[in-house]
Amino acid sequence: MKKKFSLPAQITVALIAGIIVGLICAGLGLADFTANYLKPFGTIFINLLKFIVVPVVVLSMVSGIVSMGDMKKVGSVGWKSLAYFLCTTAIACVIGLVIANLFNGAGLFKALPLAEGAEWTGATDAKFMDTLVNIFPTNLWESFRTANMLQVIVISLMIGGGILAAGEKGEMCKKLVESAYAVVEQVMAFIITLSPIGVFTMIAWVVATQGAQIIGSLALVILCAYVAYILHTILVYSLSVKVFAGMDPLDFFHGAASAMIFAFTSASSAATLPVSTECVRNMGGDDDISSFVLPLGCTVNMDGTAIYQCVATVFLAACCGINLTIGQMVTVVITATVASIGTAGVSGAGMIMLAMVLTAMGIPVDMIMIIYGVDRIFDMGRTTLNITGDMSCALCVSVWENGRLKW
Numbered sequence: 001m002k003k004k005f006s007l008p009a010q011i012t013v014a015l016i017a018g019i020i021v022g023l024i025c026a027g028l029g030l031a032d033f034t035a036n037y038l039k040p041f042g043t044i045f046i047n048l049l050k051f052i053v054v055p056v057v058v059l060s061m062v063s064g065i066v067s068m069g070d071m072k073k074v075g076s077v078g079w080k081s082l083a084y085f086l087c088t089t090a091i092a093c094v095i096g097l098v099i100a101n102l103f104n105g106a107g108l109f110k111a112l113p114l115a116e117g118a119e120w121t122g123a124t125d126a127k128f129m130d131t132l133v134n135i136f137p138t139n140l141w142e143s144f145r146t147a148n149m150l151q152v153i154v155i156s157l158m159i160g161g162g163i164l165a166a167g168e169k170g171e172m173c174k175k176l177v178e179s180a181y182a183v184v185e186q187v188m189a190f191i192i193t194l195s196p197i198g199v200f201t202m203i204a205w206v207v208a209t210q211g212a213q214i215i216g217s218l219a220l221v222i223l224c225a226y227v228a229y230i231l232h233t234i235l236v237y238s239l240s241v242k243v244f245a246g247m248d249p250l251d252f253f254h255g256a257a258s259a260m261i262f263a264f265t266s267a268s269s270a271a272t273l274p275v276s277t278e279c280v281r282n283m284g285g286d287d288d289i290s291s292f293v294l295p296l297g298c299t300v301n302m303d304g305t306a307i308y309q310c311v312a313t314v315f316l317a318a319c320c321g322i323n324l325t326i327g328q329m330v331t332v333v334i335t336a337t338v339a340s341i342g343t344a345g346v347s348g349a350g351m352i353m354l355a356m357v358l359t360a361m362g363i364p365v366d367m368i369m370i371i372y373g374v375d376r377i378f379d380m381g382r383t384t385l386n387i388t389g390d391m392s393c394a395l396c397v398s399v400w401e402n403g404r405l406k407w
């Protein structure tokens with residue numbers, strides 16, 4: 001029998017081919033070609049994922065809650081997941097700060113001036129209390145329309161809880177949700193089959209248009225962030241799946257590979273949700289638990305973003321001639337953890353929330369413009385970490401709740 005060319009294999013081939021095409025286009029001065037003719041196909045693909053993400057989050061969370069059967073179990077899964085998210089994010093901040101300080105201490109962070117006239121126009125007023133108030137929706141359709149994921153999660157929790165509380169009278173709603181989710185899953189499966197096209201076109205565009213900047217002056221800051229990303233992945237995720245889920249870390253990374261590659265190229269946790277759901281299912285995670293944990297994680301659990309915010313803060317502080325004290329670093333850990341929770345799972349969101357950390361440190365927010373041009377490169381790595389953390393959490397919580405994985 002002929003062996004099927006599996007999706008993870010297709011995605012890997014697409015990644016390698018995209019890098020090669022990107023390098024060739026960069027060499028031939030065809031970066032515009034990739035931006036004008038390749039990237040649009042990647043954008044179509046990401047748009048399709050964005051279109052499906054709100055229905056997926058709502059239906060998968062509601063059906064996850066309903067199938068768990070009682071709010072006590074939902075509460076138990078919820079608290080365990082949040083505890084896992086908070087601990088790993090705090091560890092991510094510490095790793096980010098340690099590595100950034102090592103680079104800075106070794107004199108590797110060369111201060112770069114802000115380009116003449118550069119001005120930061122992103123949000124600067126992201127305060128903790130505002131984030132808290134904004135979690136609660138005022139209008140259901142508005143939250144769906146703007147894909148405000150924290151609000152979408154609150155809505156899903158309330159609807160799921162409502163169906164459970166309604167008992168027999170809620171039966172019809174329960175069936176409706178289950179049936180709608182089955183339909184959305186089919187649409188999702190179709191969109192996922194297109195992912196090699198998305199991966200190929202997006203990576204070719206990134207390599208062709210931003211390859212030169214990686215080699216340029218910001219290379220060391222990018223290297224620093226990637227060292228911290230890799231360290232966190234190896235230390236925290238390998239250990240947690242090994243210790244809590246009893247899984248061989250190599251099996252975990254093998255199983256998670258297609259979602260990781262996908263996150264790397266799309267730079268969006270929300271867009272990666274359908275792929276990570278599939279990966280966790282294949283690794284033996286509990287469906288009900290992962291349909292609750294993954295949408296929650298792709299909205300609030302952002303270890304990569306936290307690392308990036310710590311590294312960027314140390315670097316930009318160095319550019320201003322500031323060396324952070326231990327007390328200030330504790331503030332960075334706290335604000336970066338909160339900022340990462342408030343970061344939306346879409347590309348570039350972590351850079352906007354960086355403003356919150358910089359403001360807390362008294363660093364001018366305009367300094368973000370120094371790293372603005374290469375944000376995509378940071379973003380690809382941080383998104384990969386963000387969704388890897390969600391997948392490891394879903395597996396650990398599956399084992400905590402059921403005693404073992406499905407296989």
Ligand code: ASP
Nearest residue numbers: 268269305345346349350
């Ligand atoms: N792009 C990241 C994500 O989707 C968020 C960020 O910009 O840090 O997870």
